[in-house]
Amino acid sequence: MLEELDLDERDPNDINGHVKVGFEDVLAEPAGAHSIACVWKASHVCFTCGKNCCYNILTTLCGIFIALYWGCEFAMITFSMVWCITPFLRLFSITMGCLQKYFGTCITCCLAPICETCGLAFTRITVSKT
Structure with missing residues (x-):
């Protein structure tokens, strides 16, 4: 059964927040360098329409196949x-747990007595400065 889709909020987890691009995020005129108002308004309309039309065409042609992929x-x-x-x-x-127990037992049985003996032997050594 299909779950109900929210057609208004299509990015509820803000996965693609980094690509929320509007006209103001791309084009901005600083103070003292303003174009004619009708050019600025027409640029806004062209940018928005171009972005939306291109996105709609691409999603119409490719969206279903990409979603399937x-x-x-x-x-x-x-x-x-x-x-x-x-x-x-x-x-x-x-498997590694068994090998760890096996290896630990081998070390305890074979290497530990040698290390203990060496440790006891070296505790008798004294160093003095002359």
Whole structure:
């Protein structure tokens, strides 16, 4: 079942806040360098219409296909995570836990007595300055 779409607020999580571009964000005339008012107004209309028309044409031609591609891409990522990567990581974690216990036991049995003996031998050494 399709969830209800909010056709007014299409970016509720502000994912694309960085591309909210208006006329004022691109073109600005500083004080003392103003064009004729009718040119400024016509520029605003041309910019806004051009941006909106181009965006609508591109989304009409490509939007559905690109959305289908991204839907499939995220489906493949989810499939990989659920069926391949997460079980492998769990297997790896179990295997490494066993190897960690094995290695720790070997170190404790074989290397620890040698280190302890060397430590006791070197505690008898004294250094004096002459």
